[in-house]
Amino acid sequence: MDDVIRYSLVAAREAWMHAGLPASSDDRRRRGCVLGIGGGGETTHDRAMRDIYKMGRERLHPMTLPNVMVSGSAGRVAIDLGLRGPNFTISSACASGSHAIAQAAQLIACGQADVMLAGGSEAPFALGAMRSWEALKVLSPSRCRPFADDRDGMTLGEGSAIMVLERAEHAARRGAKVLAILAGSAMTCDATSMVAPDVSGMADAMRKAYDSKTDRDIPDLVIAHGTGTRLNDDLELEAMRSAFGTLPRFYSPKGQVGHMLGAAGAFNSVIAALSVYHGRSPAARLPTGDPAAENSPEDTPVGSALANAFAFGGLNVSLLFRSSNEQSL
Incomplete structure (x- = not known):
């Protein structure tokens, strides 16, 4: 399992538990997941390319593709939590997670779902991805200092941030704790x-x-x-x-x-x-x-x-x- 999927599963489980939602329910078709992922399974992709081009292997692990594709995380989350409503991934670079939250909210607004997990995940700490970012010459040689006078570039991070969006009436009916x-x-x-x-x-x-x-x-x-x-x-x-x-x-x-x-x-x-x-x-x-x-x-x-x-x-x-x-x- 690629790191981006691991991050997604941990964050989704924590969000679900924090929201006080049951592990199983009769209205699973009204619950879904939209995630934003920019690069997919970078570590798995790097490993596969090494196996083919450096090691000369002719066969890859059969789960290589499901771990590389950007939709893999949303699919795994749906399986893990039994979400049978809308489920897909948005890939729009650094706006992916925000696009996912906006789209999940619209799915609730148009009546497609009552509860949606939404957010983003990324695991770019793979050689190919890091070299690609280095080529842009935007990485800091020291540390990231946003808006500071002496700032000199960005640093990469990885992880997952996922929240539960819920129809207001649905949340009120079950006495949910509303954060915002x-x-x-x-x-x-x-x-x-x-x-x-x-x-x-x-x-x-x-x-x-x-x-x-x-x-x-x-x-x-x-x-x-x-x-x-x-x-x-x-x-x-x-x-x-x-x-x-x-x-x-x-x-x-x-x-x-x-x-x-x-x-x-x-x-x-x-x-x-x-x-x-x-x-x-x-x-x-x-x-x-x-x-x-x-x-x-x-x-x-x-x-x-x-x-x-x-x-x-x-x-x-x-x-x-x-x-x-x-x-x-």
């Missing part, structure tokens, strides 16, 4: 470059996800894509100003966990949901040199949080999470 409400989502495409982000595309996603979802002018917190590269962080700051007229409080977790690629947007979403649940920001930002970015104290209550994910190909996703305690919901 997914109040808005938006997906845009820059249509300009395969690797360079575009301010207008990122700003459009943030603005569309947030507009008319709250009586406040800006979100209380933005969980930024924040890769730690010079270009990405500067343009994301500019996009936040363009979307909201000023810089909201923001934070990127990539300095702690690295860039989890297909799981990155889902990880940001988990942080956003927990931030509004606990009502506070997760951590301090590194200094940006911009006074406007440093004017929000961390103890300011967080009732809304926007999670960003921006990917190669100009793919942008923003998801808005709001506190379930707000009366204006």
Whole structure:
């Protein structure tokens, strides 16, 4: 079993248990899973190529293909938890996990499911994947420092972040503990470059996800894509100003966990949901040199949080999470 599948199974089981959902149920056809994965079974693929081209083997392990394909994780999760509703994988580079959450929410909204597991997974620590990222010359020689003045690139991370999305009436009927409400989502495409982000595309996603979802002018917190590269962080700051007229409080977790690629947007979403649940920001930002970015104290209550994910190909996703305690919901 490839590492990306292992991560997915562990995260899915933890999310399912945390939600208090039963292991078996009569309405399994109303429960599904959408995962976002950028690269699939990288370690298995590397091993297979080594066996063929270096070792000269003519036959591979019969489970090679199911472990390599990006849909393998969602399939395994469905088997493990008995989910017989919608099940598929979205592969859109670093926006994969966020796209998966947005699509899972839409499946619930259109009546296809009552409960959906959604998120992302990635396991890129394989030689071929690492060499590919090195070739782009975006990796830091030291450590990732998102938005810091002395930032010099990103570092890779791996793992899985999965959440349970549930129809509000279904959750209320079983007395579920609600961490947050997914109040808005938006997906845009820059249509300009395969690797360079575009301010207008990122700003459009943030603005569309947030507009008319709250009586406040800006979100209380933005969980930024924040890769730690010079270009990405500067343009994301500019996009936040363009979307909201000023810089909201923001934070990127990539300095702690690295860039989890297909799981990155889902990880940001988990942080956003927990931030509004606990009502506070997760951590301090590194200094940006911009006074406007440093004017929000961390103890300011967080009732809304926007999670960003921006990917190669100009793919942008923003998801808005709001506190379930707000009366204006």
